[in-house]
Amino acid sequence: xxxxxxxxxxxxxxxxxxxxxxxxxxxxxxxxxxxxxxxxxxxxxxxxxxxxxxxxxxxxxxxxxxxxxxxxxxxxxxxxxxxxxxxxxxxxxxxxxxxxxxxxxxxxxxxxxxxxxxxxxxxxxxxxxxxxxxxxxxxxxxxxxxxxxxxxxxxxxxxxxxxxxxxxxxxxxxxxxxxxxxxxxxxxxxxxxxxxxxxxxxxxxxxxxxxxxxxxxxxxxxxxxxxxxxxxxxxxxxxxxxxxxxxxxxxxxxxxxxxxxxxxxxxxxxxxxxxxxxxxxxxxxxxxxxxxxxxxxxxxxxxxxxxxxxxxxxxxxxxxxxxxxxxxxxxxxxxxxxxxxxxxxxxxxxxxxxxxxxxxxxxxxxxxxxxxxxxxxxxxxxxxxxxxxxxxxxxxx
Numbered sequence: 001x002x003x004x005x006x007x008x009x010x011x012x013x014x015x016x017x018x019x020x021x022x023x024x025x026x027x028x029x030x031x032x033x034x035x036x037x038x039x040x041x042x043x044x045x046x047x048x049x050x051x052x053x054x055x056x057x058x059x060x061x062x063x064x065x066x067x068x069x070x071x072x073x074x075x076x077x078x079x080x081x082x083x084x085x086x087x088x089x090x091x092x093x094x095x096x097x098x099x100x101x102x103x104x105x106x107x108x109x110x111x112x113x114x115x116x117x118x119x120x121x122x123x124x125x126x127x128x129x130x131x132x133x134x135x136x137x138x139x140x141x142x143x144x145x146x147x148x149x150x151x152x153x154x155x156x157x158x159x160x161x162x163x164x165x166x167x168x169x170x171x172x173x174x175x176x177x178x179x180x181x182x183x184x185x186x187x188x189x190x191x192x193x194x195x196x197x198x199x200x201x202x203x204x205x206x207x208x209x210x211x212x213x214x215x216x217x218x219x220x221x222x223x224x225x226x227x228x229x230x231x232x233x234x235x236x237x238x239x240x241x242x243x244x245x246x247x248x249x250x251x252x253x254x255x256x257x258x259x260x261x262x263x264x265x266x267x268x269x270x271x272x273x274x275x276x277x278x279x280x281x282x283x284x285x286x287x288x289x290x291x292x293x294x295x296x297x298x299x300x301x302x303x304x305x306x307x308x309x310x311x312x313x314x315x316x317x318x319x320x321x322x323x324x325x326x327x328x329x330x331x332x333x334x335x336x337x338x339x340x341x342x343x344x345x346x347x348x349x350x351x352x353x354x355x356x357x358x359x360x361x362x363x364x365x366x367x368x369x370x371x372x373x374x375x376x377x378x379x380x381x382x383x384x385x386x387x388x389x390x391x392x393x394x395x396x397x
Contacts, residue, residue: 338388
């Protein structure tokens with residue numbers, strides 16, 4: 001009985017709420033009609049009020065975003081100061097920077113420049129940086145620690161990247177200077193303040209995604225610096241562990257977004273843009289953990305397209321020519337990543353074992369056999385990928 005009475009009470013309460021809502025809407029409608037200025041219809045006046053409220057909401061949202069950005073910037077400064085107070089003190093002095101600290105190399109017996117030669121991101125023979133214009137900038141940042149000063153007069157797309165790029169850039173500077181014994185740094189602070197590093201990396205990845213969705217060429221120096229910072233971060237032996245631990249899901253989302261940008265791009269002049277995205281994916285593959293997950297993602301996409309193409313071929317139906325053209329960058333990325341992996345001596349059995357590899361190799365010979373006459377180039381890529389997968393397995397065995 002008590003439960004029944006409670007149910008009736010709840011139902012009555014809901015009916016009262018609905019009734020009050022209807023009355024409120026009716027009262028608002030009468031208020032708008034009575035307060036509308038002469039010469040305007042009720043509809044026009046209602047639309048005017050709605051627009052005014054919307055603009056006010058947009059203004060508040062913009063203010064909130066500005067304040068949130070400022071809070072993050074202060075958090076970044078605080079974290080850098082906790083990691084290495086001396087670095088922050090030197091950077092506040094006019095006319096001084098990380099290069100000032102490097103001048104102490106003559107005092108320090110450690111050959112610092114030689115230590116910088118191996119940054120964990122060897123791009124000396126990689127053409128991936130060349131078309132983006134990154135190669136020279138990356139080597140300059142590698143040997144002089146600091147990427148050239150950022151110009152704050154960027155386009156709207158680049159403005160959102162300024163704070164995270166500068167923060168992560170400074171973090172890399174401290175890492176290199178501390179590695180050479182020039183500075184003392186406590187990177188355990190990264191564990192205590194994961195919010196700042198996560199938000200900074202997320203902003204960087206979101207900004208790059210926005211650019212790749214609607215790129216403009218030639219690529220600005222600032223955007224090449226942003227890619228340099230990202231690659232340096234994920235390939236640094238110490239910092240990459242913190243980044244992957246806290247930001248792995250975001251990096252996975254970033255890779256998936258780049259793959260979809262390649263597949264869905266239907267612009268006539270898309271090939272330069274696709275090439276830039278492809279290069280960035282290859283560079284992400286310089287981190288072993290990211291490379292293994294990226295290989296799985298690419299195997300899945302290429303396999304699904306091959307199966308769809310085979311089905312269309314068998315029933316003589318129309319296939320998506322744009323997607324067919326766009327699948328080749330993915331095949332080239334996959335082949336490059338597998339080649340890099342095979343060339344390494346530390347291949348582990350767990351790296352290549354997985355559901356996606358098994359699915360990819362299953363019935364692959366039959367798919368190649370049926371597609372080879374009409375789609376010889378795509379069939380060739382499928383065969384080359386299968387050879388690399390099998391050769392890797394032979395090395396493990």
